[in-house]
Amino acid sequence: MQDSLPVGLNDDSLHDIRTPASFEATDSFPILLQNGDAPVHVHLHLDDALSSVASIPANNHFLDADSTRQVGVEVGDGPRPVEGQLKIVTGHGAETDYVSVKIVEPEEREDRVDVDEAFAAPPREETDDADEGFEWPDVSLAENAPVAALGAFAVAVAAASATLSDSLAVLLGVLAVLGSVAAAGYLLVR
Known part of the structure; x- marks a missing residue:
């Protein structure tokens, strides 16, 4: 050419x-x-x-x-x-x-890099238990003290809001905060 x-x-x-x-x-x-x-x-x-x-x-x-x-x-x-x-x-x-x-289309070049087709698709998510074989790090209670204090403060604010308001929406919000704090506490001590 x-x-x-x-x-x-x-x-x-x-x-x-x-x-x-x-x-x-x-x-x-x-x-x-x-x-x-x-x-x-x-x-x-x-x-x-x-x-x-x-x-x-x-x-x-x-x-x-x-x-x-x-x-x-x-x-x-x-x-x-x-x-x-x-x-x-x-x-x-x-x-x-x-x-x-x-x-015409360019011909195949000698310096071309072939890429495996597996890289074209996103990685598959594992269907079995993702935590299997995973070890949670050993974290002392002293390291979690600031997080626990923040959780206690959130519970106090939620309780104060519930007592001062007669609203169903506030009550549902308080329940959501309490559930979140309980889940976070469980994950901290786990």
Whole structure:
């Protein structure tokens, strides 16, 4: 596969165009305009099929005699393969030539890293007892004193709220706090 698409201009006669019959690319590529012994105007155009995945930022170019210019063709994301025509016009329509251009998927690279399909899915959760084989750390009661004090304070606030209010919602809130403190206490001494 060639890196650039060569286009010879003004070699055999004025406004003459010499191109390969076809060109294949996997990504953005340059068109290499190589002009002969006379200045020339060149117009480049991608047909509808190629325009779905590629574009040429500047379509019209002027080349001095014995000069070379590189014109980039930007290939973006889109369905592959795509095949279409690049139209090349010189001398304001004096000559026209077409190149079949095919945009294909990149080939497998040698430095590619294969990844196991198991990494594509989230890890499965164990269905058996998650605590099996797990040993709880040995924590002394002195280390839990601040947590126990906070729990006692929460119980006191809940009891005060329940006695000052006749609301069923407050009573349910107090029961929720008491249940939470009881569960936390169980986990502390466990």
